[in-house]
Amino acid sequence: MNILLLGSGGRESAFAWKISQSIHCKNLFIAPGNAGTGAYGKNVNLSITDFAAIKAFCLKQSINMVLVGPEEPLVKGIHDFFLADELLKTIPVIGPQQTGAQLEGSKDFSKQFMIRHQIPTAAFKSFTKETLADGLVYLESQRLPIVLKADGLAAGKGVLICETLEDAKTELVAMLQDAKFGEASSMVVIEEFLKGIELSVFVVTDGTSYKILPEAKDYKRIGEGDTGLNTGGMGSVSPVPFADEAFMKKVEDRVIIPTIEGLKADGIPYKGFIFIGLMNDGGDPYVIEYNVRMGDPETESVIPRIESDFVELLLGVANGNLSEKQLIISTKIAATIMLVAGGYPGEYLKGRGISGIENVRDSLVFHAGTELDNNVVKSSGGRVIAITSLKDDLFDALQTATADAGRIYYDGRYFRYDIGLDLYNYQKEIS
Ligand SMILES: Nc1ncnc2c1ncn2[C@@H]1O[C@H](COP(=O)(O)OP(=O)(O)O)[C@@H](O)[C@H]1O
């Protein structure tokens, strides 16, 4: 098969690495890719939202499958675009159509979906500019802290957790009246604050059946001990020790099955990944959000634990016979550490030469924000390289990934030394 993968981050590097090992893969193209993805296929200079250019490329290269990494093309309707085109409609796209992508593209849509299908989630109410006054009154009746979410895509910046009523009111006005997050905050979801520990659960579905991929925990804050500003993710670990069999059974019964059945009941076709952001509150799962693609950096921990052929799985999604496919998951522990740029997540350094990748001993190297400049690997994004170590033991995985992260150098390089230590301590406590 000729496969086109859209995206350029660490997630796409992990996908590309895995797809290139498939017996089904003849040619892999990554658009636009990064300085690392060229090792698994051919980078193509295409914009992931330029559907006309993607069409021309697919026809020219006889593409047999398109895997969409990030949410933006899905929310903008790339799958619908393929289905509506006489020449493209037989090329399967992995990722939902626009209606399904609303699970991520609109927080209000996803909350209504969860309520409709009795999926456990925080209580909420949505407001617009027209109902701002009602929203301010509603805030007064709520417990603190309270969560304000821009309805639309806001690049991971549209959620505010307000500790005081005054702060919540100020922010609600800023979002609705002053368009703090642009069009994305023309509607705001106000929701109850959930306590507990977060984890990410991943499901792949052909719209009829589903398979549960390895779960993961990610580390969002820039600083050690989960302090400082939010980032796109500083690391991840899979599996998650507290996601034991009993908990995962609850997740499947209360969240996954109602989600798949809910999509069917609502007449929403869905072929692709569902990323369920969960809060574990005393052993009970609550959905924080849905994403309609895999997570980053979770994918860098999840994919290396999949032992079976990944393209075979994607073929099951495309052809609607996912239930016949095998998914073999390794019992090993994957630990991923993200190397980021100096200054990130604020203004950060770019264009710095990266050295030492060849010194990595025992980990997978997944490029993220890197580019080739005259054959020199340079940093180009905030999250630069993900290092994943796969070991029998959590401590060993964490230590190996940390040591290998230290072997890579560039001006301003930063990474966290404490990824996964909370899970290690938890494991020690329960054993
Ligand atoms: N109801 C909630 N209670 C507690 N924390 C929340 C709640 N909703 C979101 N959060 C926190 O905010 C983060 C971002 O919210 P999320 O809904 O995942 O939005 P996005 O990923 O689109 O920015 C979550 O990972 C979680 O840490």
Ligand SMILES: [Mg+2]
């Ligand atoms: Mg999130």
